[in-house]
Amino acid sequence: MLDRRRFLQLACAFAVSHSVASRAQPLARPRFATNPFALGVASGYPRPDGMVLWTRLLGDFQPATIGVRWELANDENFRKVLSQGSIPASPDWAHSVHVEPRGLEPDRWYWYRFHAGDASSPVGRTRTAPAAAAAVSRLRFAFASCQQYEQGWYTAHRHLAADDLDLVAFLGDYIYESSWGREHVRKHEGGEPYTLEAYRARYALYKSDPDLQKSHAAFPWLVTWDDHEVDNDYAADRPEDGMPRERFLARRAAAYRAYYEHMPLPASMRPSGPDMRIYTRLDWGRLASFFVFDDRQYRAPQVCPSRPGGSTVVDPAVCTEINDPARSLLGAEQEAWLERALADSQAGWNILAQQTLMARLDRKLGEERRFWTDGWDGYPTARRRLLDFLRDNRTANPVVIGGDVHMNWVADLKSDFDDARSPVVASEFCGTSISSQGPSQKMVDALLRENPHMKYGRSDRRGYVRMSIAGARLHADLVGLETVKKPDSPLDVLARFVVEDGRPGPQAI
Ligand SMILES: [Fe+2]
Structure with missing residues (x-):
């Protein structure tokens, strides 16, 4: 507890040194040398009566607080402004603005924009969710993850922005802390971030991308993080490189x-030092509920590491700790929350929006087994607890969506992957990456033969997954670009699957 107390002392010192700026009167008529809205706009977390609107002012006006006006209308020309207000953008929060209008109509599209001085932001489009008890006939969404900036253009976001969707779920690795991979099309500025200033600069670089801005401006997003928003393979308070705990927690903060x-996150998710609760539930009338996980902040450390921390591939007959039932990927509190939330759910479809691949993936051909310790394969007892709960709770149409591995996988989820007769309890769609490179298709083809519950595996295309729920079925299009190395690549549908109401398991169509 000592290092936590010292951490809080440091955090307080930081807050005091910035309090003069935050108490200052906002500049009423700021003048900007460059466009202060260069990072675009975003919205998120649609509820029946509101959502979160976001922007961040960028420019050389530290440490002034800037007054920002916002407007929300039911048409893109703002003929009738329904809701508006002013909010100070303070240097304490990097001049970011999070607005939560309330009292809106359910199940409607809205348009929003911001003004500061004589500068105006681009217009964003967003929407409210249907009313809680509403019988909703259709939901369309896309999910994506993993956008290493150097490895490719964000053309997938440009295509996604042109789709007919209600929302987007982004499942982690929004930024990458490190520079890696082949055939870079552009470069990170600066080295690996450790400080608040350096992480802010990394986000500003990623968010300067016009295709990513289009995707944010087109739909409300739900977001969760994975490891690269902080550091590769970190587990709760343990980094992979052996940095002392107190220093790592300052980095995590x-x-x-x-x-x-x-991110367009509600104020209820604002961090406190190194702690930030982002796991949540979001309902779409009675049609669907999203359960958004955090698989990083509370996890047990990876077993049998070959470095001070981080992941490796292990033989479970040798690394037997992997089967310790006390190990959790979500942490006891989040697991209990999830079980309560699933037990309460009245939704016809229950979407588990999380970071990584849930189905078992044996990576060694033949009799022997090898499992990668960073994903659910490193936490097999926790996975079984969750899958047994879905079965025993009779959760309606559980569908797991994920990312992380830079490959598409479509799978049957079962309590016991060794038993061919073990019933399928849930359907899994793991998405490819927006730009981060994947492993070889040859390896994936071999793994498909080794893992019969895997119905599809594809590693050579970058893109996203589009889903719609209507008429007692969920439809999934796995879409991929020809290449991320050129900026104007066309998009193909690589595969189509459906899940039928009451029948777990994806079916190819
Ligand atoms: Fe990734």
Whole structure:
């Protein structure tokens, strides 16, 4: 507890040194040398009566607080402004603005924009969710993850922005802390971030991309993080490189704060030092509920590491700790929350929006087994607890969506992957990456033969997954670009699957 107390002392010192700026009167008539809205706009977390609207002012006006006006209308020309207000953008929060209008109509589209001085933001489009008890006939959404900036253009976001969707779920690795991979099309500025300033600069670089801005401006987003928003393979308070715990928690606090500053998150998720609760539930009338997980902040450390921390591939017959039932990927509190939330759910479809691949993936051909310890394969007892709960709770149409592995996988989820007769309890769709490179298709083809519950595997295309729920079925299009190395690549549908109401398991169509 000592290092936590010292951490809080440091955090207080930081807050005091900035209080003069935050008490200052906002500049009423700021003058900007460059466009202060260069990072675009975003919205998120649609509820029946409101949502979160976001922007961040960028420019050389530290440390002034700037007054920002916002407007929300039911047409893109703002003929009738329904809701408006002013909010100070303070340097304490990197001049980010999070507005939560309330009292809106359910199940409607809205348009929003911001003004500061004589500058105006681009117009964003957003919507409210249907009313809680509403019988909703259709939901369309896309999910995506993993956008290493150097490895490819964000053309997938440009296509996604042109789709007919209600919302987007982004499932982690929004930024990457490190520079890696082949054939870079552009470069990170600066080295690996450790400080708040450095994480802010990394987010500003990623969010300067016009295709990513289009995707945010087109739909409300739900977001969760994975490891690269902080550091590769970190587990709760343990980094992969052996950095002392107190220093790592200061790094995590900087990274979490910068995440909050750059995402359309509600004020209820604002971080406190190194802690930030982002797991949540979001309902779409009675048609569907999303359960958004955090698989990083509370997890047990990866087993049998070959470095001070982080992941490896292990033989479970040798690394037997992997089967310790006390190990959790979500942490006891989040697991209990999830079980309560699933037990309460009245939704016809229950979407588990989380970071990584849930189905077992044996990575060694033949009799022997090898499992990667960073994903659910490193937490097999926790996975079984969740899948057994879905079965025993009779959760309606559970569908797991994920990312992380830079490959598409479509799978049957079962309590016992060794038993061919073990019933399928849920359907899984793991998405490819927006730009981060994947492993070889040859390896994936071999793994498909080794893992019969895997119905589809594809590693050579970058893109996203589009889903619609209507007429007692969920339809999934796995879409991929020809290449992310050129900026104007066309998009193909790589595969189509359906899940029928009451029948777990994806079916190819
Ligand atoms: Fe990734």
